[in-house]
Amino acid sequence: MRDRKTEPSTTSGRRREDPLIGVVLLNKYRILSTLASGGMGTVYRAEQLSLRREVAIKVTDKLDEASRKRFIREASILAKIQHPHILTVYDYGPMPEHRGGLFMAMELLQGQTLRDRLKSKGYLSPVELIQIMHQVARGLRAAHRQNLVHRDLKPSNLMLVRQDDGPPLVKILDFGLVKLLNNEDATEVTQAGSVVGSAQYVAPEMIVGAEMDHRADIYAFGIIMFQALAGRAPFDEPTVVNTLRAHVNNPVPPIVSFNEKAKVPPSLESLIRSCLAKSPADRPSDMDEVGRALHACEWELGSIAHRSLPPASIPAPPMPVPRAGLAPWKTATAIVVSALLASLGTWTAQRKGWLGAASPTAAVLHIESQPPGASVRNGSEVMGTTPLEIPLDNASLARTPLRLSVQLDGHTPVDITQGPARENQRVVVVWVPSLSSPSRPAASN
Incomplete structure (x- = not known):
């Protein structure tokens, strides 16, 4: 949750009167001060006492049934999504000692919203x-892959987090208002016939009551981009209707x-x-397509540096030993390319559109592989x-x-160790055949 000292919800005197200040909730959280009210x-x-870390805690009074369902659903969904560009929820539940609230x-975020910016x-x-x-697209991609549609994407829901070392993280x-797609048992907590979301950012299909999916978020994504460049949203009339x-x-x-x-x-x-686009079918199909288009825009702006990016630390992979009965050229060796080669790297960047410049908002580790489609694991995740x-x-x-592992069926895994970085990092893992005879030409696996 965001920490916005510039917009206190109460005066300092009223804060001191809050009966929860100084109280330890559920024997786990000591309330220190008020951040905001709504x-x-x-x-x-x-302060979370067990870990001695500061957190943000949202505390409600007793809610009606619809609001209670909305609150619990949001908390349970966020608790399951672990992604750098989505707010992290640590814990949630009832508070019988606080009027049934x-x-x-949540994580305590310090910075400003895009709306404030x-x-x-x-x-x-x-x-x-x-x-x-770019960062918003990555967060939405993670949500959409879990069949979740945000439905209320807008600048006030995008936090630009200050970091100790480096530019903000989104x-x-x-x-x-999240909706779980392909779930017939999901309970809709909004009134029948009402339009969910904020009027300036809601997709046409949601307004007319047509079937909607993740492309409603892509529409809101486009509204935010338009507003950020134009200084106002494209559709902002005197009345909501x-x-x-x-x-x-x-x-x-x-x-x-x-x-x-x-x-x-x-x-x-x-x-x-x-x-x-008015019709979802005419919009980008998913956030991957949006991300590639954003990279193409970077190329046009000339903001991508045509130079080698500093490499991540990559242990040399062991040479595989061919198994008995397996044709030797079907056993692949991983070659890790950690910097652009003058011709091949430039061609790859132009073909795939996946290279990023050193970013003023957050450094990014770019991982590619040949063949593509390799899974990137962080432990079991x-x-x-x-x-x-x-x-x-x-x-x-x-x-x-x-510590990451790049894995592809039938190929030797490659481990990557990445520490702090001020510039974007790019790693290309290329698996090539291991030949038993110099007379046989190398073949792509």
Whole structure:
């Protein structure tokens, strides 16, 4: 949960009167101070006694049944999603000693929301926007892969987290309106006939009551990009009803019509218009496609550095020993390429569009493989398949390096150890045949 000292919800005198300040909840959390208050309760800064770390705790009063279901559903979903770009929930449950309320213990985030950034700056440059939205895309991709649709994506739900060493890290907040797809038993906690989400960011299919899926989030993603560049959302009428009608009926206006100073490359405006297509079928199919398009925009902006990126630390893989009865050229050896070779690297980058520049928001570890589709594991957790981008949390990596294993059936696993990095890291794992005779040519596996 975010820590926003600039927007206190109560005066200091009223904070001292809060009966929970100084109390130890559930024998686990000591309440230290108030962070914010809202219609569903209060968010406190607290200390988790067992781990001696500061956390944010949302505490509610007794809720009606619909609000209670929404709260529990959001907490249970966030507790299961472990991703660098999604708010982490540590604990949640009932609080019988607090008027029958509920609590949710979360990571304490310090920084500002994208909404606050836009209020202070007016609008963002394409380079700054792309670096932020890359991280949002990765977080949404993780949620969508679990059949979760956020449904309330907007700048106030995107937190730009300050880090001790390096640029901000983006976190997606507030999964209170999340929808689980392909779940007939899922309980919808909104009123029948109502439109969920925020009027400026809701997709047309949600407005007309048509079937919706993860592409509703892609629509909101496009609205946020438009707003960040133009200084205002494309559909923002005086009334909610007119705003909803505009989403369904009105064409997307040119960004420059709202912001004459905006210098938006054609590829970026094209991506935004694609995300804002009225029909979900005309939008990008998933966040992977959006991510590739963002990389193409970086190329057009010239923000990708055509130079070798510093390598991660990669132990040399052992040479495999062919098993008896197996043709020797079917046993593959892994070759790890940790820097761009002048011609091959440039060609690969242009072909795949997966290389990133040293980012002003967060360094990223790019992992590719030939053949592609290798799983990247962190212990027992599968983080994804190649090509894959992993954001680097330098504060965490300074304490414990990231240890990954790149694995592909029939091939020798390759281990990668990654520590803190100020620039993007790129690793290419290439499996090539191990030949028993120099007369036989190398063949791709």
